[in-house]
Amino acid sequence: MKSINRMIQYFKLSLNSLLVLFIFCCVSACSTDRHEQEIYNSLKDNQSKFIFKVEGKDFYRPESIFSGHLEIVEKSFTINFFDQFDSNVMIHFGGDKWYANRPIRVPLKLINNYSSTIMFGRIKDKAKRLGIGYLMSDGFLSITALSKEKIIIKIEGKAKKYPEVDEDDPEYDVQAFLVCKKPNIDFLDVNEKEAFFSKN
Secondary structure, eight states: OHHHHHHHHHHHHHHHHHHHHHHHHHHHHHHHHHHHHHHHHHSOTTEEEEEEEETTEEOSOTTOOEEEEEEEETTEEEEEEEETTOOEEEEEEEOTTTTOSSSEEEEOOEETTTEESEEEEEEEETTTTEEEEEEEEEEEEEEEEESSSEEEEEEEEEEEETTOOSTTSOOEEEEEEEEEESOOOSEEESOHHHHOBOOO
C-alpha cells in the first residue's frame, strides 16, 4: 500500500511539473509574439528590424533600421540589408524545396572558412574605416513567417569573429531575430501558395 501511495504522489508531482512547464512555455511564446508584433507595428513599409545579441549584448544600435536586397526564388533565399549606419546583414541558403517545412529550419555553417550562411557586421570607426563582423559557424535559422506582408526569422547558434574563423578560433553565442514589414522583393520566382505562410 505504501508503495502505491508513493507512486500516486510521484505521479501527481510529475503532472504538476508538466503543468508548470506548459504554462511557462505558453507565457514565453505569447510574450515573444507580442514583442514581434510591437516591432512590426513600429516599422514603415519596406523597413526591417534586426536584433542581434552576441554573448548577451546588443550588436546593433536600438535605432537601426534596415532595408536592401531580397530574393525569394525556387532554389534559394537571399537577404543583403544595410542600416542607416552602414551596418550589414547577409543571409543566403538554398536547396530543393527549401520552403517545404513549417517553420522553415536551416542549419548554419561556415563554408571554406571564409563564408557563411549568415554574416553580420557594423562600422566601428568610420574615420579609420574599421569594422567588426561575425560569421555564423553553427546553429539554426528558423523562418516562422514568410509572405509579402511579413518575414520573421529567428537565429540561434555560434559565430566566429572575422577574420579569426579557423576551426580552432573562439566562438561566440549569438541569438537574433529579424522582422521585415512589407519588404520590397527584388526577385520573386517561387510558388507563393507553397512557399508563403504566416503564423497569425
